[in-house]
Amino acid sequence: MQKRLIFITNDDGYRSGGIAALIELARPYGNIVVVAPEEGQSGMSSALTIKTPIRLRKVQQEDGLTIYACSGTPVDCVKLAMSQVFERKPDLLLSGINHGSNTAASVIYSGTLGATAEGALYDIPSIGFSLNDHSSTADFTACIPYGRIIIDRALAHPFAKHTFVNVNFPRLPYNEIKGIKLCRQNRGAWVEEFEKRIDPHGNDYYWMTGLFQNHEKEAGDADENAIQDGYIAIVPHQIDMTNYKELERLKEVWKFE
Amino acid sequence: MQKRLIFITNDDGYRSGGIAALIELARPYGNIVVVAPEEGQSGMSSALTIKTPIRLRKVQQEDGLTIYACSGTPVDCVKLAMSQVFERKPDLLLSGINHGSNTAASVIYSGTLGATAEGALYDIPSIGFSLNDHSSTADFTACIPYGRIIIDRALAHPFAKHTFVNVNFPRLPYNEIKGIKLCRQNRGAWVEEFEKRIDPHGNDYYWMTGLFQNHEKEAGDADENAIQDGYIAIVPHQIDMTNYKELERLKEVWKFE
Numbered sequence: 001m002q003k004r005l006i007f008i009t010n011d012d013g014y015r016s017g018g019i020a021a022l023i024e025l026a027r028p029y030g031n032i033v034v035v036a037p038e039e040g041q042s043g044m045s046s047a048l049t050i051k052t053p054i055r056l057r058k059v060q061q062e063d064g065l066t067i068y069a070c071s072g073t074p075v076d077c078v079k080l081a082m083s084q085v086f087e088r089k090p091d092l093l094l095s096g097i098n099h100g101s102n103t104a105a106s107v108i109y110s111g112t113l114g115a116t117a118e119g120a121l122y123d124i125p126s127i128g129f130s131l132n133d134h135s136s137t138a139d140f141t142a143c144i145p146y147g148r149i150i151i152d153r154a155l156a157h158p159f160a161k162h163t164f165v166n167v168n169f170p171r172l173p174y175n176e177i178k179g180i181k182l183c184r185q186n187r188g189a190w191v192e193e194f195e196k197r198i199d200p201h202g203n204d205y206y207w208m209t210g211l212f213q214n215h216e217k218e219a220g221d222a223d224e225n226a227i228q229d230g231y232i233a234i235v236p237h238q239i240d241m242t243n244y245k246e247l248e249r250l251k252e253v254w255k256f257e
Numbered sequence: 258m259q260k261r262l263i264f265i266t267n268d269d270g271y272r273s274g275g276i277a278a279l280i281e282l283a284r285p286y287g288n289i290v291v292v293a294p295e296e297g298q299s300g301m302s303s304a305l306t307i308k309t310p311i312r313l314r315k316v317q318q319e320d321g322l323t324i325y326a327c328s329g330t331p332v333d334c335v336k337l338a339m340s341q342v343f344e345r346k347p348d349l350l351l352s353g354i355n356h357g358s359n360t361a362a363s364v365i366y367s368g369t370l371g372a373t374a375e376g377a378l379y380d381i382p383s384i385g386f387s388l389n390d391h392s393s394t395a396d397f398t399a400c401i402p403y404g405r406i407i408i409d410r411a412l413a414h415p416f417a418k419h420t421f422v423n424v425n426f427p428r429l430p431y432n433e434i435k436g437i438k439l440c441r442q443n444r445g446a447w448v449e450e451f452e453k454r455i456d457p458h459g460n461d462y463y464w465m466t467g468l469f470q471n472h473e474k475e476a477g478d479a480d481e482n483a484i485q486d487g488y489i490a491i492v493p494h495q496i497d498m499t500n501y502k503e504l505e506r507l508k509e510v511w512k513f514e
Contacts, residue, residue, distance in 0.1 A: 043304060043307045048302070050300045054465065075366075108498075192336040192337075192339075194341055235499055236503040237498040239365070239444075243417065250493055253414040254411075
């Protein structure tokens, strides 16, 4: 039987601790090809590089593991890999493990999940992983056995097409994790603050800093709440962002036809 | 009665023809504040500028119209404006008019719609406008009367919270537009090709080029099809990307609890 082909990418760059953990996690599942950004690309969402050229270089090749670094965004990595690296469609795309959680509206800003959504657009079963610890030295130990439980389940019972799966791990050691919960996206959002400074030439500039506001403090079925409660949260996200209920209502009240 | 406060942004930059058309379109509705990118930011999705500082400068102030240029992405423009420019919440956010359509999966990559979604996250009624013409000299004449019909309807019958509205105009003169249609997101996607070149130093690089594949050739209720048929397409999009149907099914088959 042909070995599975596993496509790994992320947004923290090919040298991050999180992608090393994901490679270890994925090793038993098949041959791994990593195409990941040269440098950190956090908060790049599904951004594309259109106006500047993109570079790709092979940085490592060993038995069952090939690593490429790409100068572009996470979504560039997926598109360029699908066009120039893979001769057949990968069996699985895994993105992460992100240094920092990606719950609630973070799905909109996250490069990790931008790449995961892109995999779903290519009809590859795609799973994004994030750990609720922003530190560059975050401890991914507990993600490995739990991540394998999730992948085993997804291989045994595949999720729907045009759907991608978002896994968030709490910042807890293995034996303190309470379990795995299927969740919906929490309705909270980031409220940005900006720190205004004056440069040496007398001109203003701003640094973005963010504060997450959880608008649903008691929602045990929402991803952000689940990780705060000590669970691993899994949300199936869809590519189709149509609000169908509102579409039907607006047809009635806006009466264009 | 206090005049309405209209927030205008885009992804083609504050000097684009599309934003000038949108300002003209919006003039009758209230006082306008533009906070838009210094330069083109197409394909920037909901990307955030985290690692570099952001600059903001006032470029124009006249009766009822103030224009700021921001060095960041479209979403940076919204966040920075909400934090540093507006003293009260705007009554309406209008984004565009984009030079080029934003139907189907383009909602994921578009900076125009990234900014529109961001408005919805701040609970501002937010509408994105795009014309199916990529040219920098595109003719936005027909967008103005039709855009006003749509805004009038949205003011009379507001759309739901955490929903943003995506309007795509066909590339047609006023009297050839067949009407306005409420639609769902077409399931097609972009398939990227890359053009490989060799730089003067002998190193490879790639240019991204895209080809839209309409996977639903006959879907009259989908946005891409509507504009091809000569209609203006309106899709209500939601911030919550949870696939609820798949969530319930996976709870049954993955059995984590």
